[in-house]
Amino acid sequence: MTGSLPTPVLEARGITKRYGRVTAIEGSDLQLYPGEILAVIGDNGAGKSSLIKALSGAVIPDSGEIYLDGERVHFRNPMDARAAGIETVYQTLAVAPGLDIADNLFLGREERKPGVLGKVFRMLDKAHMRTEARRHMNELGVATLQNIGQAVESLSGGQRQAVAVARSAAFGSKVVILDEPTAALGVKEGNRVLQLIRDVRDRGLPVILISHNMPHVFEVADRIHIQRLGRRATVITPTSHSMSEAVAIMTGAAEPPPHAA
Amino acid sequence: MTGSLPTPVLEARGITKRYGRVTAIEGSDLQLYPGEILAVIGDNGAGKSSLIKALSGAVIPDSGEIYLDGERVHFRNPMDARAAGIETVYQTLAVAPGLDIADNLFLGREERKPGVLGKVFRMLDKAHMRTEARRHMNELGVATLQNIGQAVESLSGGQRQAVAVARSAAFGSKVVILDEPTAALGVKEGNRVLQLIRDVRDRGLPVILISHNMPHVFEVADRIHIQRLGRRATVITPTSHSMSEAVAIMTGAAEPPPHAA
């Protein structure tokens, strides 16, 4: 993946975000190239979530620029980014706790019944959405789900995460961003998500994956962006560096190599 | 740790918990012996969190019995369990989002100023609690924390988890229960927590650790309780089984060995 690179699909330049006294990101850059899985790793509080929130319109950075396919964009809210095809799973999941799984999966892009019912009366096709929801959940290997009509708030931690992941994988059309999508997942479910990420990439969509799980990262990532103290320390690849080297850079124990790209 | 075993410190027998149509735990057992680290693993939705909630008084099981040091106990709320020395980190963390780190660490066991100020005016010793809080957070290696007076809701996912873990480690006096304490943590922070778990055990307190992270589990656990479909499938040890065997039992791909204990 290194070498002469095409225009990034998504690019951030010099993003800074402060909250009162706290500096979350400090002039951070990021490039996501077509068809790649870019992992973002870094210590707790390194600014990973803040950075991707800036990319997805969830926070508006204090300064810095964002480019989509080389064109400057200004996302004022997550809807803007979503309209541009960027689908995100937030670390906080962003699910509506009182709604059920199908409702959450299709939130904001509900499907209507065909014909008059749907067109004139705008009636939702609940049966269809439920079937689809079950299919998506099964795809992630969440087999313990007893009741697809259960409110999301009563799901187990991992089930809830699976809902959020299924949503983004199903609907992303340009970029999929996943903020620690496997943190609460079991071994099997986690592996399914990794497979899903590869599938998404194979569909041609680039993916940003934030994770603390180094084996996961090294298993799927094409390139690894290391975030440190609010800045990009460097970008490596799973072949150029070992896990422990990556961790050493991440924690500041080793000097980051000069960043090639 | 196997062989002839002393009275369990904490024991659950035949715990069942249903939510409407959903069965979360179905006659599940658990034994925690003195001075051990017991890992609980299982698929998403296997009932791990529900089981430990029953042990910590956070939910009242529909049926089943709980024994502490061989004596039957009835926890009506988390305070009862806490008074009995059981300290728990819930998967949902159970932190007060608007309060700051020190407030959360000392929630429910605030320290008062010495002398008249504390005795008569019941004045909190805020300075001392802050210093302690910083110390506990540093112990977990959370170095990116810029402002100890920050509201917990504005912390990064991992920082927030660290607060909850620090609280239980600092105050548990009989049993410490940790529900996925490292899910949101970075590599370094995660390892610190593992070390912390060992330290707690070395202080003589048994620990229950729920985790999806098999390397973590196999690194620290003395015994591994495998939960499956709301029941205990079996108990193994890191030496008796390999990781992939454990995962196979967990997911139902392999028959659980008859449970020895």
Place this chain on the structure above:
Amino acid sequence: AACGGDSGSGGEAVVGLITKTDTNPFFVKMKEGAQQAADKAGLKLQSFAGKQDGDNEAQVQAIENLISAGAKGFLITPSDSKAIVPSIDKAKQQGMLVIALDTPTDPANAVDATFATDNFQAGKLIGQWAKAKFDKESKQAKIAMLDLNANQVSVDVKRDQGFLEGFGIPVGDVNKIGDESDPRIVGHDVTDGAEDGGRTAMENLLQKDPSINLVYTINEPAAAGAYQALKAAGKDKAVTIVSIDGGCPGVDNVKAGVIGATSMQFPLKMASLGIEAISAFAKDGTKPQASSGKDFVDTGATLITDQPQAGIEAKDSAWGKQNCWG
């Protein structure tokens, strides 16, 4: 009582008007009267109102503000006749002339003068009229009493008891609503003095006893609401409604046959007389005199009906229309 003569900024002497609420048309009329009189006398009128009937505290604040503004005196329709007295005392100590309008204070001599309708008398008039009408038609009365609210404020009590007395029903304690045991009374309910309350109360009482044929109402909006309930039940022809107020829509309702008779009061007159009295006091310190035989200046109550009964003095709705709330 020496008033400082200094009336603050602007040079114009300030007078105040404190009503119970600012939305009731009765008080709107009062304000009109006061404004006219104040303009004529070259006084600056400051008006105040509570949010709701019974809102004593707003009136206390109003008096405080008037004291602070250095007013010469003020007119007040007390929301709580007793509770307002200490504040009035304070104002009088500052040398202000205080006149109660419409509702007397308790004790009545807490103010320098009272310009009021005799509410008991107003109730009595419609009671007598109804009695005469029912006697003439030799009907046995079944009475619904639509009062103001559960608080038994003085206007409410006086009108209610006046009506009963006029109708010849023993009232028991005249300071208490609802302690009568006369079987002709079907029941009491409260209306908040508005149409919606009137209608709901009437509906419920009709359910309790459909043979009701006489309805007393605290005021004309309540009467209008009650009429709608009767009409919906098909009883509007068979039932007589009496009321008190004499507002222009009320008079229209008398003309339309909705209300059998109403006692008209004269808020505009009360207020303008009151302001004139304060103006006179400000000039030379004269205080107003009470009507003979009463401890207040009776601005009168006139029975308005298009079905006059022998021996009971009344004016018709045409006269009423010309004089409504004059």
Place this chain on the structure above:
Amino acid sequence: MTVTKEATPPTPDFEVRQHDSLGLRLQHLLHGNPTLGPLAVLIVAILAFSVANTRFFSAPNLSLVLAQVTVIAVLALGQTLIILTAGIDLSVGAIAVFSSILMATFATRMGLPGILALLLGLVAGTAMGALNGFLVTRIKLPPFIVTLGTLSIFFSLNAVVSNSETVRGSDMPGLMTWTGTTIPIGGFRLTYGSIIMLLLFAVFFYALSSTAWGRHVYATGDDLEAARLAGIRTNRVLFSVYTVAGLLYAIGAWILIGRLASASPNVGVDYNLDSITAVVLGGTSLFGGRGGVLGTLIGALIVGVFRNGLQLAGVEVVWQGFAIGLLVLVAVSLDQWIRKVKS
């Protein structure tokens, strides 16, 4: 660390295992239908009052109760939408009363034809709701403050425009008071107003449960930030809710004119509290995202039944407040108890 051996996920075997005792069946029924709690309360109240006075449970009296709650039910419908989004509307009474005064003024003083006066009144109510929505979504003020402010403003304008005078229904075009016309159905005497009210509840029940807009209202009320991150245009949803509520209040105003056969600036002092009470008695959470309109209809009926029933039972006026307070507490405790059964 990847696990390759993996069985096809077995359908969890306890899905089918049903606990078929009667109690558990009831549990599940109540679990799925939180409206049943308030409904049970309503039924118990009706039974109790029927015993207290035989006249209570008669077609005419029940029609009466329905007519008495019609206006408040329509207002509470709008209030429900707003409360579902975790808001609150204190301006409901002010908007309704002001709208009715405007309709009456257009139709009489300004001499417009009935239909035009009605439409303008509806537009005015909608605009007032939209103003609330604007302040909530654009200026980002808390709904409590916004509607507290506009409450004051609309009531003041109401007094100014009406000159505090009542407009009589007989002076207005027939369309204005049409909503008060009754049609007999069996022994029942329904007003057109009540029919409109029931239709509105049906429409909004449908909209909330079966359209995307409904899902978005719930999601927004449940967790505004999550809904925003999930890509819902929460501002648009909130604005639509306040605006639609304004329209509903204006329809309520029209029904009010019909019921009172007049437009009076002095009615409606209790509409705020009454409408919120109906919503809360109906089981909708003040924290948003939970509840629905059917509960509100039942909640409004509960209040109507209490008031009417107590009067028929001959409870003295001073003690009625006591009785209503007690009944509200008992009713909600009962509901709470029913919910507890479910788990």
Place this chain on the structure above:
Amino acid sequence: MTVTKEATPPTPDFEVRQHDSLGLRLQHLLHGNPTLGPLAVLIVAILAFSVANTRFFSAPNLSLVLAQVTVIAVLALGQTLIILTAGIDLSVGAIAVFSSILMATFATRMGLPGILALLLGLVAGTAMGALNGFLVTRIKLPPFIVTLGTLSIFFSLNAVVSNSETVRGSDMPGLMTWTGTTIPIGGFRLTYGSIIMLLLFAVFFYALSSTAWGRHVYATGDDLEAARLAGIRTNRVLFSVYTVAGLLYAIGAWILIGRLASASPNVGVDYNLDSITAVVLGGTSLFGGRGGVLGTLIGALIVGVFRNGLQLAGVEVVWQGFAIGLLVLVAVSLDQWIRKVKS
């Protein structure tokens, strides 16, 4: 997978990096002190009214405003505690008025000595608060419903006990009306009631910010379930809050008797809305866990200043509602804008 090589954690280098422009300093100041927003609004209002009428900014008039807000401020103090726990109290007016009637009745009709009547009144108010607390924590009813019910019950009992009659201050022992006595301080004329009020605010400011109880109140209001899981006895906290609020309302009742020199069963119709308004204007969130008592004091003063200032500015009664509504909206917008500056 364990990583052995690990440097000593460097102190993050941007902790020290301060952005010291004036604007940012202001930001940080406001960030740490959310009370400053309402305070700024109060100051602006005072300045504006002082320009409109020179009489406004005089010691006697300012003392007047303080006296006028004293009762509502005490009630709003109790209301703040309850709102901090994500509750709401609609019975505040009913408890205060009923307590004042009870004190007066004890002292006159029952002829008890002043101190005893006062104490019994305080006990009664506390008991009413405790009843609310009991219903909220034991029967687990929503606070809105609980206090709606007890509002009705207490007001009804109030009418029964008082026989709807006002008791005059001159008939009561001096202790009852002592709170209305003024002491001149410079040109100011403070009442003892106002001094008690200020002391109460100081006490609760301390209790909320510097005692464990205060932390628990915030934690409970912020996230009840989390607080419970963290081992807070949330029921005990809630019960204590409702009970203490009841006591505060009873103290408010005592001050009320002093202020009006009478105990009247008919006052207090607006106490619910007014007290909640003061709390919300003071920046406390109706969703619990955020805010504080200083804001409430400022909120109460803002309302008092608006009312008094508008009257002095010669705004007509019918337009005063309009002006107050507008001012509330502007005030909170201003506050919102100030908060936005901070980020």
